Amino acid sequence: MFRRKKALKTEDTHIKQLADIVGPKEVLFHKEDLISYESDGFTIHSHMPKAVVFPKNTEEVAAVVKYCADHDLPFLARGAGTGLSGGAIPLNGEVIISLVKMKRLLHVDLENRQAVVEPGYVNLKLTHSISDKGYYYAPDPSSQYCCTIGGNVAENAGGAHCLKYGVTTNHILGLEVVTPAGDIIEIGREGIADVPGYDLLGLITGSEGTLGIVTKITVRILKNPEEKQTVLAYFDRVEDGSRAVSDIVSRGIVPAALEMMDKIAIEGVEAAAFPVGHPKDIEALLLIEVDGISAGIEEQIDDILDVCKKRNVRSVKVAQDEKERAKWWANRKTGFGAMGAISPDYLVQDGVIPRSTLPQVLQKINEVSQETGLRIANIFHAGDGNLHPLILFDARVPGETEKALEAGSKCLQACADAGGSITGEHGVGIEKREEMRFVFTDQEIQAQTDVREVFNPHYLLNAGKLFPSSGRCAEIKAEQKKAASE
C-alpha cells in the first residue's frame, strides 16, 4: 500500500514512462522495495535492480521490453525467484519484469492432453487444477509448490519424476514469446507435437531468459497412472546403493523416480520439518517409485526388492498407503532446505554423469570434501545420473564461501571428467559460467553466443549469464554498457 502512493513521486523519466505502461501501482523503484529482488535462490551474489515492473498481459510485457530496447535499459524476466544458479539476478542493474501477476490458467483441453498457462502460474497449481479429472503435469522440481512454469521453461526444470517422464522441454508444446526487440511471436502449436522448421521451442526452453520472455505456455498434461508403488531401501555402503541403481535400470525397469541420499543428507532431512525416522547409521538410502497400469506394478516391485537384496540392502520396505508414501516424499523434497538444520549455509551443485560412473564420482566428491575440509551431502536423482552435492559451509568464517565455491567447481569438474556435464536442471546462470569451459570448446561456446546474438543483439536482455565472460565481445559489450551507465 505504502509503495503505491510513492510510485508517482519520482523525477526519473524511465520510471515514469514504465509506470505509464503498467500503471503506477505496478512499479517498484525505492531501494527498500528492491532489496528482495537483488538476488534469487543463488544468494551468494546480489545486485540492485533499477526497478521492478509487474505487467498484467503480453502487450504490457512487449511495451516494457520495447521501451527498454529503445532506451538502452538492461532488463530481465523473473518468476518466483527460486532459481538456484542466479539467472534472475540483475547483474547490470536491470529493469526486472516480474511475471507473477500473469498467473492465469487460460485453457485446459483434456481430449488433446494439454493446458495453456501464463508464465507466473505456479507449477503445482496445474496438477491441483486437473487432478480431480485424473490428470497431472509431470515436471516436479522440489520447489514446485511455489516456482512458476515460466521459470521452469527458462531453466528447463527437472524433478524427481523426470527419470521416466522427462524434463520440462519434453512437456512444452507451444510458447508465446516477447523477443528482446519487443515483438510477440508464437513458437510451436497447441495440440501437436511436431512443427516444421527449426526447433525454436527447444532452443528457447532452457535458454535461461537470454533469448526472449515467455508470456504464454502450452504444456502437455498426463493421465494419472493407475497405480503407484514406492520403495524405501537402506544400505550400509554407498557403493551397494549406487550399484542397485544401475541394476534396476539394467533390468529394463524405468522407475518414475529413483532418488538417493547419503548419510549427511539423511542427517539433514531427519533434523528438518519432515523426519521419517531413517536409521542414523546407514550410508545411503534409495527412494524408488514405479507407476503405471496396476497389473505390471507388482512384478516390478518384486524385481526391485530382488536387486536390493543382491546388493546387500540392510532393510527395504514398500509404502503401505498414500500417507506413508507422501511422508517419504515430503522428507525427500525438503532435502535442500533441510541442510539449514545442520549447517549455517550450503551451496547446492547440479552435475550430470553417465549412470555407470556413479560410484567413482561419489568417491571423487568425497575426496573434494576431504581436501577442502567441508562436509558435502549428496541428495540426488540417481536414476538419471543427476547429482546434487550440497556443500555445507559457514559464510561468517572468512574464506569459507570461496572455499565452498571452489569445492562446487571441483565437483563439477569431476562430473565433466566422468563424461558428464555441469548442470542437470538448475541452469548455468551466473554460478557456473566459467565451468561451461569444462564441457565446451571456445568454438562451441561461440556457436551458442552467435545464436544469442540473433535474438538478443544488443545484450540488453539478461546479459552476463550462461556463458563465460572472458575473451568474448558479447560480454565486453555488456560490461561496457554497464560501466557507461554507472
Next chain:
Amino acid sequence: MFRRKKALKTEDTHIKQLADIVGPKEVLFHKEDLISYESDGFTIHSHMPKAVVFPKNTEEVAAVVKYCADHDLPFLARGAGTGLSGGAIPLNGEVIISLVKMKRLLHVDLENRQAVVEPGYVNLKLTHSISDKGYYYAPDPSSQYCCTIGGNVAENAGGAHCLKYGVTTNHILGLEVVTPAGDIIEIGREGIADVPGYDLLGLITGSEGTLGIVTKITVRILKNPEEKQTVLAYFDRVEDGSRAVSDIVSRGIVPAALEMMDKIAIEGVEAAAFPVGHPKDIEALLLIEVDGISAGIEEQIDDILDVCKKRNVRSVKVAQDEKERAKWWANRKTGFGAMGAISPDYLVQDGVIPRSTLPQVLQKINEVSQETGLRIANIFHAGDGNLHPLILFDARVPGETEKALEAGSKCLQACADAGGSITGEHGVGIEKREEMRFVFTDQEIQAQTDVREVFNPHYLLNAGKLFPSSGRCAEIKAEQKKAASE
C-alpha cells in the same frame, strides 16, 4: 570400375581439387554417373549436381566443405536419398557430399544405453547389431531397412513406434557436426541427457541439412520390451475407427504404435508384396501394438478390445505369434510403395493434427479428393495425429501432377486449419516451402532464417530448402548465386 578410370580425366579444377581430398575413386562428375543423384524420394523435382563426393571420415568432410566454402561452390549432404520432401535435391547444382561410405557402428555402451554411429549407418542395422543383447533403436521410419541415421537426424524422422517412444530428436544424445565453414564441433555429450547452454542438439536435429553436416551421432538405445501384443481391428466406418483411436488414448493407454489405413490404402497394400487378406469392403483398419512388462499387457489388450467393440468394430483379433505380427507389420510398412500397385504415380503428404480433429480432417481430405477427382488413400500414425494422405495420379496425363500437388497443399491447409501442422516426419524440403506460411507468420519465419544465417551465412549449404522463397534476402542471394554460376 568404369567411372574410376575416368575420374582423373577432367579439366575442371574444382573436381581435381575435390579428388585430391577424397581420392579420385571417390568423386563422380560424369553426367551418366550423376543422374541418380538428381533427385531423392521426392521425385517430382530434379536437378543435376556438379559432382558427388564420398568422404570416408570427418576430416575429409570438413576439407570438402572448406574447399566449397572457399570457392563459393554450393554443397549439400546426402544419406540414402530416401527423403520424401526433396531435402537432398541439388537445386543449385550443388557438390553432393554423400555419407554412405561413413557407415560404421563405432561404439556400443550397453550399461549407459547408447551407441555411436557414423551418419551413413543404416537405421535397421543398429537394432540388428544389438538385438541379441536385448536392445534396440526405437525410431523406425518405414524406410528403415535402407535409410541412414544421418538422414534421420536431418529430417527428425519418425515412424510407427514413435507414439510411445518419440521421434529421432528424443533419441539423440550427441552429434559431431561440420559447420558450413568447415569447422568440426561437438554438440551434446555421450552418456548424459542434459547439457548446459542452448539446445543446439535439438536445433540441428530436424534442420534438414541446412545448418551443418552431421558426421557422428550418439543415440540412445532401449531395452527390448518384455512382451509385445498386436491387435488388428476392422471397421465399417472411418469415423468409428477414428473415435476408437481417441478412446484408446483417453483410457490412459499409450500404445507403442497405433496405425490406421483406409479403404484405398488397404486396396493398395493387398495388391502389393505382403498381402494379409484384409476384407475388401471395410472402410478402415487399425493396427495397434502395446508393449512393456508382461504383467500389464493383457489388461491393456482387454481395454483395447473393449473400446473397439464399443465403436462398432466388425471384427478384431490379436496376433497369435511373432510370425503373424511380422506379417501385419510388413503389410503396413510397405504401404507407401504399395500405392504403385494401384496407381502409376502417387504423392505422399505428411500433416499433423490434434488427435481429436481426426474425423473432421479425414472428411475434409475426402472433399479434396472429390474436388480434384484424384483418389486419396490414407495410411497413417493415427495415435499421434500424423496423417499421410497418398494422392494417386498419373504423371503422363497433362496437368495431373500439378493437380496432385494442389491436392496435397489443400490437405496440408486442412491440417493447419484444424490447428495442426504441415509435416510430422518427412520434412519441408522443397516440397512444402510455401506451405510454411500456413503455420508461420513472416516474423516467425524470419526468426528461423536469422538462425540459419548464424550457421550458414553464405547460403552455400543446401540453399533454397525449408523456407518459402519470396521476399527473403536469403533465397534471393541463393538465386543470384545460382544465376551467376549458370
